[in-house]
Amino acid sequence: MDTLKISATANGLNYLPEYVADQGGLFAERGLAVSAVARDPWTGVVDDIESREADLALGGLWVPAMYAGTPRKLSVVGQLNHMFPMTIVARNETSPISLDWLAGKVVLAPGAGGSAPYEFTAGLIREAGFDVSKTRFVRDLSTAMLIELYQGGLGDAIILDLVSAEELVAAGGGTIVFRHLQSGGVMPNSVYYCVSERVDELGDRIERFMDGIAAAMTKITSHEADAEIEAVLAARWPDKDKALLRRAVDEMAEGGVWDSAVVDRDASDRWMTILFDGGLTTHTPSLEELLGARAAVDA
Structure with a gap:
């Protein structure tokens, strides 16, 4: 069993496919033992992948976008949120x-x-x-x-x-x-990214991991993951109103949050333009630039 360590910016309901994939054994079926930690403050995810405390960071696409063109080289390897909930x-x-x-x-x-x-x-x-x-x-x-x-x-x-x-x-x-x-339209909200120099090293594990994420998305949106969802909600948010949580899950599933594990090019370009107009980036990174060393693999 290969290992993959995730450092996440939060314990978020919008991250549900990762939790369902783990709960339902989808990672294990693909030969992966996945561990994850939520960092507070969230900026710790960048430190974690740099120090190799974690293999992948989970957070907003805007973070790799802001670092594009700087000495810190980050590569986006997959998407967890296709819309902004x-x-x-x-x-x-x-x-x-x-x-x-x-x-x-x-x-x-x-x-x-x-x-x-x-x-x-x-x-x-x-x-x-x-x-x-x-x-x-x-x-x-x-x-x-x-x-x-x-x-x-x-x-x-x-x-x-x-x-x-x-x-x-x-x-x-x-x-x-x-x-x-x-x-709001399509918006690549949450993505997985890593230090660019590790893309080749992690490549096979990333492929299996993202395949598990995609499978979990399909199970959730086709209403085949009810047992896993209930177990995740009970374990991660025991003090929250379960009916309220479930309504939010249904709204995200129906609203397209988990429609794709692949970053949409037009949506990425639009988000990059918004960030540039807001002064957060030095330029508008193309999807290829955001994928970095991953671009050749995806191609």
């Missing part, structure tokens, strides 16, 4: 909004776990032809802190993952008025 909860609005509604508002955008909640939302605002500067964003703080501040009266709206949003709504904190799954 976030929402906007509004304090006083109850009807679905278009993004021009955000003008003149104070919007809380958690950022301690990464930049995507703000950056992708800001990119959608620019794509729609609206002015991002007309919205005052509160950024760079943790989800837990911003939820507490929102409940204390700060802000008109808050950007949240599906589970946190549903919990906030259930607590009387407002209404989900925008769903990125419905209005």
